Amino acid sequence: MRIGMLDGSIVQGRKTPFSSFRETSAAAAMDAKAVQTLNPSGSIRPEKFGIRPAFSLSRPGNIRFIRRRIAPMEVSCSYNNIPASILKSEGRNVPLEEELILKNRSQQIQPYLNGRCIYVVGMMGSGKTTVGKIISQVLSYSFCDCDTLVEEEVGANSVADIFKLYGESFFRDKETEALHKLSVMHKFVISTGGGAVMRPINWKYMHKGVSIWLDVPVEALAKRIAAVGTNSRPLLHCEAGDAYTAALTRLSALFEERGEAYANANARVSLENIATKLGRRDVSDLSPTVIAIEALEQIGNFLKAEDGGYARY
Ligand SMILES: Nc1ncnc2c1ncn2[C@@H]1O[C@H](COP(=O)(O)OP(=O)(O)OP(=O)(O)O)[C@@H](O)[C@H]1O
Numbered sequence: 414m415r416i417g418m419l420d421g422s423i424v425q426g427r428k429t430p431f432s433s434f435r436e437t438s439a440a441a442a443m444d445a446k447a448v449q450t451l452n453p454s455g456s457i458r459p460e461k462f463g464i465r466p467a468f469s470l471s472r473p474g475n476i477r478f479i480r481r482r483i484a485p486m487e488v489s490c491s492y493n494n495i496p497a498s499i500l501k502s503e504g505r506n507v508p509l510e511e512e513l514i515l516k517n518r519s520q521q522i523q524p525y526l527n528g529r530c531i532y533v534v535g536m537m538g539s540g541k542t543t544v545g546k547i548i549s550q551v552l553s554y555s556f557c558d559c560d561t562l563v564e565e566e567v568g569a570n571s572v573a574d575i576f577k578l579y580g581e582s583f584f585r586d587k588e589t590e591a592l593h594k595l596s597v598m599h600k601f602v603i604s605t606g607g608g609a610v611m612r613p614i615n616w617k618y619m620h621k622g623v624s625i626w627l628d629v630p631v632e633a634l635a636k637r638i639a640a641v642g643t644n645s646r647p648l649l650h651c652e653a654g655d656a657y658t659a660a661l662t663r664l665s666a667l668f669e670e671r672g673e674a675y676a677n678a679n680a681r682v683s684l685e686n687i688a689t690k691l692g693r694r695d696v697s698d699l700s701p702t703v704i705a706i707e708a709l710e711q712i713g714n715f716l717k718a719e720d721g722g723y724a725r726y
């Protein structure tokens with residue numbers, strides 16, 4: 414399915430009750446239409462995801478309980494030049510309504526991606542792996558974690574071991590080599606290391622594909638990282654104090670250094686913006702799938718602009 418072919422209708426961009434910032438109304442209308450086509454009973458509500466229905470999906474006086482159905486999804490990943498052990502694919506259970514919206518958005522952007530890789534950038538713990546895997550599954554792309562590729566190349570068990578044995582600059586060189594290697598690939602979603610954005614040469618490689626920055630407030634990152642510990646994250650492991658405060662201190666300093674570099678990405682997903690759009694108070698309430706839906710929208714916006722605007726979308 415090509416973008417714009419679902420019903421041919423283009424709705425002008427405007428503010429809606431579900432969005433405090435400009436929304437891609439044509440894409441949203443198509444999401445809503447796809448949901449209606451696949452769900453004529455109207456039990457799925459696209460507005461839950463910040464999508465403004467182009468038509469009413471509910472019948473007044475006929476309120477239904479929403480039954481959340483689960484759609485198992487399995488995609489196998491493999492690719493010639495990358496060791497099979499770093500290609501990750503997992504079955505996951507997601508609500509059917511989210512699956513439909515994800516699928517619709519992925520179909521909208523696929524022709525414009527033209528097989529280009531997607532590089533997910535962001536701070537440690539921002540969800541690059543979690544969200545990147547969802548995006549790879551809906552696009553039928555393979556998934557690659559750049560840190561894991563470096564571990565494979567070096568023959569080490571973990572990035573923490575590489576830092577300990579050889580130092581950070583050795584790791585950074587290997588990371589650049591890995592990104593170089595990946596830059597000739599197609600149809601991969603690549604979760605990059607949190608510091609990869611700091612070397613301009615890495616951007617030369619990442620700009621062969623489309624990059625997306627997962628912009629997560631440092632407080633939320635510190636909460637996630639404190640929950641799992643800092644053993645696997647050598648740049649956070651040295652801070653004293655309780656786990657949350659230590660992580661917050663170090664992450665804030667890193668973000669100060671890196672904020673501008675992350676902004677080199679072609680598209681940005683701001684968890685604060687999603688929370689505002691959906692009327693949630695805490696960004697920690699946003700599920701990886703909802704974040705992946707927004708990521709596909711932002712990638713779509715970039716591809717549209719790249720393609721000369723709204724005319725063909
Ligand atoms: N939307 C979310 N809500 C709550 N927890 C999340 C969310 N996304 C990811 N997490 C959790 O946060 C932690 C970090 O996620 P993930 O490994 O995907 O991040 P990352 O950016 O790949 O991290 P790193 O760069 O350090 O490897 C994991 O424990 C994961 O389960």
Ligand SMILES: O=C(O)C1=C[C@@H](O)[C@@H](O)[C@H](O)C1
Nearest residue numbers: 537560572606607608646647
């Ligand atoms: O933010 C960083 O600098 C890092 C993030 C991790 O993904 C690893 O690449 C490594 O621990 C360094």
